[in-house]
Amino acid sequence: MPDAQSSPVTSLGASAETRSSSLPAELGLEPRFCCDRPKSLGVTSQLDCRERGQACDPLTIFTRPSSSAVLGSAALLKCRFNIGGPINLTALQVHWYFSDQSVAQYDRGEEIFAPGVSISKQELLMGNASLGMENVQMSDEGQYTCVVGYGAERQESETTLRVLAAPRLSIPRRAARTDTATSFPCHVWGFYPGDVTVTWLRDGRVLTDATRSAPQRNPDGTFNLTLTHTFTPTASDSGSIFSCHVSHAALAQPLREEFPLDVTAAPRISIPQRSGTKFTTTSFPCHVWGFYPRDIAVTWLRDGRVWPESTYSPLQRNPDGTFNLTLTYTFTPTFRDRGSILTCRVSHSALGSLWMSNVSICAGGMIPLGDLSPRYQSLLRGDSSSSSPRHTPVSSSHQRGEIPGAVGRESELKRGLNAHKRREWLWGGGNAGALRAAGWGTRGLILGEVNGALRAVGTPGQ
The missing domain is CATH 2.60.40.10 (Immunoglobulins)
Structure with missing residues (x-):
């Protein structure tokens, strides 16, 4: 024809x-x-x-x-x-x-x-x-x-x-995130005549709150329509069987398509510890919580390399069905670790791509011996023939960290790349007991002016 x-x-x-x-x-x-x-x-x-x-x-x-x-x-x-x-x-x-x-x-x-x-x-x-x-x-x-x-x-x-033209059916969305209102459309198209019955079911029960669009006519005379079910899923809804049923005069039996609902919850991440103290064992926990399903990969990296010595906490389930865990990386920083980048990497089905959070290790601004002038290197090695620089006494009541009100004279220490932001002094001498009590040893203390404040930043020879 x-x-x-x-x-x-x-x-x-x-x-x-x-x-x-x-x-x-x-x-x-x-x-x-x-x-x-x-x-x-x-x-x-x-x-x-x-x-x-x-x-x-x-x-x-x-x-x-x-x-x-x-x-x-x-x-x-x-x-x-x-x-x-x-x-x-x-x-x-x-x-x-x-x-x-x-x-x-x-x-x-x-x-x-x-x-x-x-x-x-x-x-x-x-x-x-x-x-x-x-x-x-x-x-x-x-x-x-x-x-x-x-x-x-x-x-x-x-x-x-x-x-007669038999309808065709498609369900484009089969997954949802927790606590987010999600629409599940059942598209039915290419049918004629226009009389058609479309139904959403969940676990075999008819969903009466679905919304039906007005039939749209195609250029070839056939019709399209969409039946949409909208709800806000929780983790407990995962695995529920949703199905769309279509009855039409061109079908010998109803058309049906079903799927198990895939519910996901994207993990949230926090790293509360972002600094370390030299020669002090420090733990860096990466807290990951509120994710679903339970399958997840969490990894600590140091300067881009996987650090296998990390420790997982037991997986914990929340009342809403989501999960929490913590991956902890523990180590003892030295001056060589200053500026190292720690990265917590998380991979989960609810994330579109890998999620990473970086931490730059700050260990009190330690100054390697090689940064000092030959004169002071000799002095700090105990060469008694070297003349001592002028220095500023520091009260033994001050611990490591900021020392407000300290006064000093700029030393002849060799300056690094950030010398315009940092001036350094050397203090040592007869307060060995106070230094030892403060944890600095007996060889003296290197002080640094950082952003206008005087800070204890290292000890000679370390």
Whole structure:
């Protein structure tokens, strides 16, 4: 048949308004008598038949009230007739009409068919005038009339073609995050006619709060619609079976698609410890909490390399079903660790990519011996011949850290790259007991001016 954008038929003859009166004249035949039958029925000639005045059985015709065809498939509109004996094709006419237009006709051996339709000549000999159709489109749907003429008789019968298009179904979203309102659309499209039933179910129970969109018509005449269920899941909803069911006239049984709900909760991360003290064992915990499902990978890295000596805490489950854990990296910093980068790396299904948090180790601003001038290196190694620099006493009551109010004279210590921000002094001498009590040993103390404050930043030789 023609495509949906064009007229489904081509006029081949008279319209419905004129075909009733014109058909007998077109046939040009007298009323049919038994003389049309074989001699085996006792008829020897037309004259004998007329003299007897004996008429044959009347022409009868039968069509189905309606037929269905799937969009794009072939269809057969059935029409059968009976004359009570063998059929003479030279006395037969068959016309098929769609609305007011003729789509096919067989006229005493001549055939005229619109594109995509046909009548079988062999079937006509058996009283079958059914109309075959190819590539049925929406525009082919409607009422058809089968008209059969034989001799001077004519009969007609109507049938309706229904075009069906089975719906298709898709569910694009099958996962959600906890504590976030999430919509689950069930898209149903490409169906015809427009009457369709769509239902959301959860664990076999109908969800009555789903929202149905208005049907939208496509250019080919089919329809689309969406049924949406919206809710805020928790971790306990994970694994629930959601399904979308569709019932339609084109389906032998309902269409169904189901899935287990995948609920995720993205982990949150915190690193409370971000500094360390030299020669003091320090733990760096990476707290990861509120994640679901439980599968997670947490790793400590140091300067980009995985640090395997980290320790996992037991996995803990929260009342809402999410999980917590802590990965701890413990070590004892030295001056060589100053500026090292510690990274906590987290991988989880709820994260679009790896999550990483960096910590830069600050160990009291330790100054390696190599940063000092040769004069002070010699002094700090205990070379008694070296003259001592001028220095500033520091009260033994001060511990490591900021020493407010301290006064000193800039030393001759070699300055580093940040010398413009830092001035350094050396203090040592007779307060060995106070230094030892403060944890600085007996060799003296290096002080540094950092952002305008005097801080204890190291000991000579360390």
